[in-house]
Amino acid sequence: MKNFRRFLRSFFKTLTFLCLGILLSASFLPFRAAKAFPAAEESAAIRTVGRGETVEHLFTHCLIAHPEVAFAENNEYGRHLDEDCLTPDEFRRILGFLYEGGYALADIRKTFRADGESAERIPFSFPADKKPLVLSFDDVVYATKNLGKGMADRLVVTQTGDIAAYTRAHMPQIHGNEFVPILEDFIAKHPDFSYENARGTIFLTGFDGILGYRTQRDSPDRTAECRRAEKVVKALKSKGWSFGCHSYAHGHMNRYTAEKMRSDVRKWKDEVEPLVGKTQLYAYPYGEWTLGKNCDDERQQALTEAGFRLFFGVGDKAFYTKMPLGESAKKVLFQDRCAMDGISLRSNHCARFFDAKLVYDPSRPVSFPSQ
Ligand SMILES: [Zn+2]
DSSP states (O other): OHHHHHHHHHHHHHHHHHHHHHHHHHHHHHHHHHHSOOOOHHSSSSEETTTTTTOOEEEEEEESSHHHHTTTTTOEEEEHHHHHHOOHHHHHHHHHHHTTTTTOOGGGGGGGEEEETEEOOOEEEEEEEEEEEEEEEOOTTOOOOGGTTTSSSEEOOOSSSSSSOOOTTSSSEEEEOSHHHHHHHHHHHOGGSSTTOOOEEEEEEEEEBTTTBOOOOOOOOOOOHHHHHHHHHHHHHHOOOOEEESSOOOOGGOOHHHHHHHHHHHHHHTHHHHHHOOOOEEEEEOOOOOOOGGOOHHHHHHHHHHEEEOOEEOOOOOOOOEEEESSSSOOEEEEEEEEEHHHHHHHTTTTTTTOHHHHHHHTSSOOOOOO
16 A cells, blocks of 8 residues: 555656656747747848838729629629729739739838928838838728628628628628738738738728728717727737828818818818827828928818828829928928729739739739730
């Protein structure tokens, strides 16, 4: 009996040591692995991108998540989608071209600094072997009137904390045919495509809510929808996504009075800013800007007074500098963005980034023009 007790004691002692040993080695394992395999970012040489250097900026809209619906013959709205948007396959192919071309994502917020009412570009660090690229996505609203016509219905956070798209009329309803999950997948496979967690900027309007949630003032279910939208915003921010203003109503601001402009920006500040946080980024709807002589146009003033410091237009060439170019007491920091959509693919506007012919989705209703 005594011998048996002794045997038991020594057995449990050995077992305890064994368990401790396993635990200790397990806790050091990730540390050792991290030492043995440094992240691509850590090992890459870093340089400084100067104030005058090219920072490319490409933008598009929500993707045509369901081309078979969008491009069906009886879908009138599909014509707009064909002109203004990319299909998921096209976006995937474009990312491949950008990566192969040596581009990596830069966070636009790290490229400038605001000083009082003005802003200026600043030098920023970047991998020595990469070219800085900014991506942005406009009109991420999934407007009620266009649901079921070829786009997703909204962005959602999955049970695993990932961001996906949801379309009620499709199986599976939760899917990855949207720019967020596609870009996240791509970065997971190619971590060196994103420097310091850079993602894209999402430019939001407010007239029909944001991200597919009806958060606008007249929404019947506003409080609950705001809560749902906030969950998605939080998940996006934690991945590195940023937000900007794209006006509240998406009107033609060059036809606005100063008063209408003020009211538009006020609504955005009241309804969208509380959901996404303060932002200094403003993308003019339709790329239409009104600076006026000496930047003294009252509509532009309204935007400056609201706290916006970096303004985005639409243009094919890389352009990121203060405007106007000539002598002026006041200037605003301005960047053009090259559009990626059906029209720009067919006219090969983005030729310096990718070969549109190889990107083009054959399911589009218009075939790629023969050159
Ligand atoms: Zn827009």
